Amino acid sequence: MKLHRLAVATFLATAAMAAHAEITVSPMVGYHMFDNDKNIDDEAESSLALGYRVNPNVGLELRYGFANPTSKTSGAGDVRHEMATLDTYYRFNVENKLQPYVLIGGGLARGTGSGGAGYVEHTIANVAIGTFYEIYDNLAFRAELRGVEDMQESDHDGIASIGVTYSFGGAEPAAIAPAAVVAPVAVKVDGDDDKDGVLNSADKCPGTPTAVVVTADGCPKVLMETVSREMRVLFDTDKSIVKPEFNDEIEGVAKLLKEYPTATVEIQGHTDSRGSASYNDALSQRRADAIANVLVKNYGIAANRISTKGYGASQPVADNKTAEGRAKNRRSVAVAEGEVKVTVKK
Incomplete structure (x- = not known):
């Protein structure tokens, strides 16, 4: 239940922040290598990440991963393994097509199975390195290696994933042209050079004799x-x-x-x-x-x-x-x- 609440709350917060910003969706497939102490086989994993780019380099991401490994315990059957994390990443070389990144975050993991081959929700922390490779402006190939630490059991998992990242919203603001430099204008004070009582600006006959x-x-x-x-x-x-x-x-x-x-x-x-x-x-x-x-x-x-x-x-x-x-x-x-x-x- 905690895992579901974390996923929903994080999704709503991210969506609200991204109302007028760039958000990303990353479907990925990979291979989850479980710690031997879990006594379950390594297995393929599917995941989906919803992200929000704070700026071109920094982003937040909510990730949900699912695997269905087999327990090594005789007669225990398959195990349903789920993991939800909230991560932040930093992209390098954002002006290039190839953009390496580092990631850190945490969340919850849960494993359930038949015959007692399962475990309850545990708090986890994870770190990752990976790269984006832009195919189009809004589509990139993505590859990642992630390490997962179970904070209760001190287990260490590894996940290798590949997928794509689709971006939408958050159009770059139009370039603002530099303001034109306006030369200072000399202001001439209006006077009455011929002393006839009519200001120069309105005087159609300058130089009129003062006697007329x-x-x-x-x-x-x-x-x-x-x-x-x-x-x-x-x-x-x-x-x-x-x-x-x-x-x-x-x-x-x-x-x-x-x-x-x-x-x-x-x-x-x-x-x-x-x-x-x-x-x-x-x-x-x-x-x-x-x-x-x-x-x-x-x-x-x-x-x-x-x-x-x-x-x-x-x-x-x-x-x-x-x-x-x-x-x-x-x-x-x-x-x-x-x-x-x-x-x-x-």
């Missing part, structure tokens, strides 16, 4: 302002020829148009009240066109930036009943206008 107002992105705040220049040119009666004395007036408009590329100009032509309406309309248009030609030819202003319109005598600025008034009405006027960005100062 800036927006949230660090760029100068600008406003659009309208610039304009007026021109007034007078003409002789019934003429559309531009007189040299008005060149400065025309040049002033040309300068504004050149300085502000988006600026445009509208030139208006006018007459006094003498003559028919249709004639005056045509004359006023010629006067406006004459000013436009000067801007294009003499100052290189693009024609598409200039518009002209003749208003005839419809918009007098003076009394047409007097010579002085009529002279003021024979005119061309212009207003050049454009938008300019103005930086806002603090």
